[in-house]
Amino acid sequence: MDMNHTVTAKDVAKLAGVSQSSVSRVYFEGAKVSEKTRLKVLAAAKQLGYRPNEFARSLITNRTRIIGLVMKGVDNPFYPQVLTRFTAAFKALGFSVLFVHTNNEELEAEDIEILLNYNVAGVIITDATMSLNVANEFKENKIPLVFFNRKLQNDDFYSVSCNNLDAGRKVAIYLLEKGVTDMVYISGNEDTSTSRERQRGFFEVLESRQIPYTKYASNYTYEGGYQTALKAIRSGHVPAAFFVANDIMALGTVDALKQQGVKIPEETKVIGFDDIEMADWPSYQLTTWRQPVEKMIHFTISYLMDEIAAYTGKSGKVEVNGALIERLTT
Amino acid sequence: MDMNHTVTAKDVAKLAGVSQSSVSRVYFEGAKVSEKTRLKVLAAAKQLGYRPNEFARSLITNRTRIIGLVMKGVDNPFYPQVLTRFTAAFKALGFSVLFVHTNNEELEAEDIEILLNYNVAGVIITDATMSLNVANEFKENKIPLVFFNRKLQNDDFYSVSCNNLDAGRKVAIYLLEKGVTDMVYISGNEDTSTSRERQRGFFEVLESRQIPYTKYASNYTYEGGYQTALKAIRSGHVPAAFFVANDIMALGTVDALKQQGVKIPEETKVIGFDDIEMADWPSYQLTTWRQPVEKMIHFTISYLMDEIAAYTGKSGKVEVNGALIERLTT
DNA sequence: CTGAAAGCGCTTACAG
DNA sequence: CTGAAAGCGCTTACAG
Numbered sequence: 301m302d303m304n305h306t307v308t309a310k311d312v313a314k315l316a317g318v319s320q321s322s323v324s325r326v327y328f329e330g331a332k333v334s335e336k337t338r339l340k341v342l343a344a345a346k347q348l349g350y351r352p353n354e355f356a357r358s359l360i361t362n363r364t365r366i367i368g369l370v371m372k373g374v375d376n377p378f379y380p381q382v383l384t385r386f387t388a389a390f391k392a393l394g395f396s397v398l399f400v401h402t403n404n405e406e407l408e409a410e411d412i413e414i415l416l417n418y419n420v421a422g423v424i425i426t427d428a429t430m431s432l433n434v435a436n437e438f439k440e441n442k443i444p445l446v447f448f449n450r451k452l453q454n455d456d457f458y459s460v461s462c463n464n465l466d467a468g469r470k471v472a473i474y475l476l477e478k479g480v481t482d483m484v485y486i487s488g489n490e491d492t493s494t495s496r497e498r499q500r501g502f503f504e505v506l507e508s509r510q511i512p513y514t515k516y517a518s519n520y521t522y523e524g525g526y527q528t529a530l531k532a533i534r535s536g537h538v539p540a541a542f543f544v545a546n547d548i549m550a551l552g553t554v555d556a557l558k559q560q561g562v563k564i565p566e567e568t569k570v571i572g573f574d575d576i577e578m579a580d581w582p583s584y585q586l587t588t589w590r591q592p593v594e595k596m597i598h599f600t601i602s603y604l605m606d607e608i609a610a611y612t613g614k615s616g617k618v619e620v621n622g623a624l625i626e627r628l629t630t
Numbered sequence: 631m632d633m634n635h636t637v638t639a640k641d642v643a644k645l646a647g648v649s650q651s652s653v654s655r656v657y658f659e660g661a662k663v664s665e666k667t668r669l670k671v672l673a674a675a676k677q678l679g680y681r682p683n684e685f686a687r688s689l690i691t692n693r694t695r696i697i698g699l700v701m702k703g704v705d706n707p708f709y710p711q712v713l714t715r716f717t718a719a720f721k722a723l724g725f726s727v728l729f730v731h732t733n734n735e736e737l738e739a740e741d742i743e744i745l746l747n748y749n750v751a752g753v754i755i756t757d758a759t760m761s762l763n764v765a766n767e768f769k770e771n772k773i774p775l776v777f778f779n780r781k782l783q784n785d786d787f788y789s790v791s792c793n794n795l796d797a798g799r800k801v802a803i804y805l806l807e808k809g810v811t812d813m814v815y816i817s818g819n820e821d822t823s824t825s826r827e828r829q830r831g832f833f834e835v836l837e838s839r840q841i842p843y844t845k846y847a848s849n850y851t852y853e854g855g856y857q858t859a860l861k862a863i864r865s866g867h868v869p870a871a872f873f874v875a876n877d878i879m880a881l882g883t884v885d886a887l888k889q890q891g892v893k894i895p896e897e898t899k900v901i902g903f904d905d906i907e908m909a910d911w912p913s914y915q916l917t918t919w920r921q922p923v924e925k926m927i928h929f930t931i932s933y934l935m936d937e938i939a940a941y942t943g944k945s946g947k948v949e950v951n952g953a954l955i956e957r958l959t960t
Numbered sequence: 961c962t963g964a965a966a967g968c969g970c971t972t973a974c975a976g
Numbered sequence: 977c978t979g980a981a982a983g984c985g986c987t988t989a990c991a992g
Contacts (some may be wrong), residue, residue: 306771308694308985319963324987332985336962349770355694355748356666359685360968369729374714375907387731392675396744399699401717414726417684420803438986441636522911526920555912576704581852582885583913638969654971666977686970694983843976869982 307348307548315626316344327352334595353519358419368415370400370407376520376548377576378591382426382448385597393605395421404430405491409434414442419456420603424448429493432456444607447598449591451493456615459601462591463619464494468501470545471589472569474624476509480540480569483513484547486528487551488520488545495545498573502543514539519551533560538568547572547579547588554584569630585628592620637678637848646939657682688749697934698745700737702758706878707906708921712756713945715927723935725751732758735821743819746771752934754778759823762786762892774937776930779921781823786945790929792921793928793949798831801873801901801919804954808840808901810870813823813843814847816858818850818875825850826850828903832873834878844869848879853854856884868898877902877909877918884914884959899960915951 309323314408316323318563320339325331326341333341344350356363367390387397403410407430408556415423416437421440426448428515435457438445447459473481485502488495500517502569506513511534516532518524525544531537538557550572562568572579599606607613637868639653646653648667651841655661655829656671663671674680688694697720703709717727728750732741737760745753746767756778768775772836777789805813815832818825829845836843846862848854855874859882862869874880884894902909905920929948937943 306985310985320986321962321963321988324985327961328987329765332936332961337961337968351746352690353749353985354982355685355689357966358968359689359970359985359988362968364685366728374710376709377707378709380707383729384704384731387729396748397729399713399717399727401714401721413681417680419683419685428744454685522907526912533755551911559912578851581881582725582889636969640969650970651972651979652977652979654969655978658971662977667977686968686984688984689969690971692984703974799988 306353307350308351309349309350309352312341312350315348316504320335323350330578350545351623354576360417364419364421365395366398366399366418366420368398368412368418368420368423369397370412370415370425370428370464372402372405373520374401375580376427377549378574379426381577382597385425385593386601393601396488400578405429405489409437410488412437412595415443419443422446424604425450426598427492431559431589433524439613442611442613443614444611445603446603448596448600449494451497451617455617458603458616458618459494459577459612460580460596460603460618461494461597461622462589462622464497465501466505466619467573467589467622468500469505469542470624470628471498471573472502472505473570474540475630476505477527477568478541478569478630481511482539483511483541483543484532484539485515486518486532486549487515487558488518488549490517492520498543498545509628518545520546520554523547527552529553529556529559533557533562538562541569541571544570544572547574547576547586550586550629551584551589555562564629571630575625577627580626586623587630589625590621590623590625595620636683637680638896639645639680639682641675641678642671642680643914646670646680653680666908675937680922683741694749694751695725696728696748696749696750697725697750698728698742698753699755700729700732700742700755701744701904702732702735702756703791703850704731706757706876707908708876708878708904709756711907712923714926715923716931717755719927729733729865732846735759735819736747736761736802737764739767742767745773748900749773751938752776754930754934755780769943772943774934774941774943778930781827781947785947788933788944788948790926790933790948790950791824792919795831796829796832796918796949797903797952798828800831800954801828801903802832802835802841805871805873805899805901805960806841806901808871812869812870813841813873814862814869815843815845815936816848816855816862816872816874816879817845818848818879819944820847824852828873828875834892846853848875850876850877850879852882855879857882859883859886860890863887863892868892871899874900874902877904877906877916880916880959881908881914882919884916894959901960905955909955909957917957917960918955920953920955922952925950 518528572588579586902918907917
């Protein structure tokens, strides 16, 4: 239609024969307009191809409909589904997602500056943490913040994760019931709460039953799991079971063991964590601990929506129970 | 610092003893200010925690620093890396990414409305297409648009993809040189240009050499590749080679064949497309065609940046050559 | 219910 | 180089 000039509420008002305020009221949720005015405005708007300017809107309301989603581990197949589910849920709620990628386990001021500049309505940090003074910036600006799949040491924020401690314990008990007599734990990055808590629950049970175990530190990647498994059996001794802190490492572990001719589950057992799609592939059929992703997402979004509606800044640690998924590696 | 009132340029100006215009000039790239003023402003800004409001900025400049990134197939491991690389590149250029997920191969008006509302600086559509009247909306608003890894029938837009036709031909020639005598092609979704062109190049060569082949239609998923491979060998006849339109399906194909006891590469060969990370995993060691992702991203970004700097609306079809990666399935 | 007007926080001619 | 002022496109008291 028009070539250069962007269509504004004023243009629509003129064509519809009403005031600019009335046009605004038609598009602003909650405002009151007569049906007659509404129809006139919508007709004119359609004819001109009008579209309310989000920037003008945000400038005056001091609110946005943007959620900042910060992700670290998009390489881990656990996260793409998290991303798409969040995006779909927010779209249904009328929010858009500003995607921020970071390589840092602890977010830097620079990583999240953009979120403050855009005055986002809320923020989700997945698979990463943040120094307190950075996190406090969000507090000062009354921007609600959720740590997803991470727990902060600090009690001042809100986090949603799987109950990793419980999971670690249950995995240990499950393996013990299978008659396993010694175990290896392959950890993820040790600065993550997920790896530490899974480990803590696991070791706690083993120690109470006086079962010998060895820990190998790795890094939540396939290659890490592969190399660490090789290292673990280099001495010639193959432990009765491997608990691997996430699935993608567990797949690496399985491949390394297969490559060394170790029979699974006869000679050793492997159990992962997450229940990514690949765990169910015929080549792997990996026993694992399923993260309750749907529920975790639900709690995250409902906290954010509440806080966006009426900011309280309340903190909390939500831990959702997962479940063991038994397949063919145990 | 301050509790409720957001800090504006006016506040900074007051504290620094300069005009609001001067504060603005310090933060607006290209504007001129004396070093003395700059230092006074920066000191005051730091003290108050000032941060320019992006919305006010965009409102007046009628430009944003947001790129809309629309993705369909985030389940396909090819795409997460695409997402993170785009995000990292845009961050370095001072742009943010508004992430839009869709399930539709052809985008609906609703899918991209948000991008128009936010008046994004540019748009990338990956793994999907768009009806012409929707695409034209971007044109009318002078928003540059790139189709990534898709080609439109229409010549009015800009697309960047792998040279799929050439790849299909080279794959056929490679397999023929291996002495293969009959082949199966497992296609991706047939409404995608990628699948159609890979197929076209492949069949073209086979037909010119009078090599028999069968085509099975599938859907670019692991499960699709798995089931289709089973179907293909149900008759009892195992073809000498499978060309599978993407890697994730090829992995499904490999697993199905293994499960049926078919030896790879002795009894049949499998070649995929993309070169996702998993293709290199020891369990698979999949021969595949590597997509030149870095280059494809480079062309996409450089087109967008040029068009953002000075809009021309020029169209084009960039096709970058990939390369065969030989592993153990052929 | 509706309109005229103020104002959100910036950028940008314009004058000095 | 700097400041006063207009204006980007909206929302929202306020009055009628």
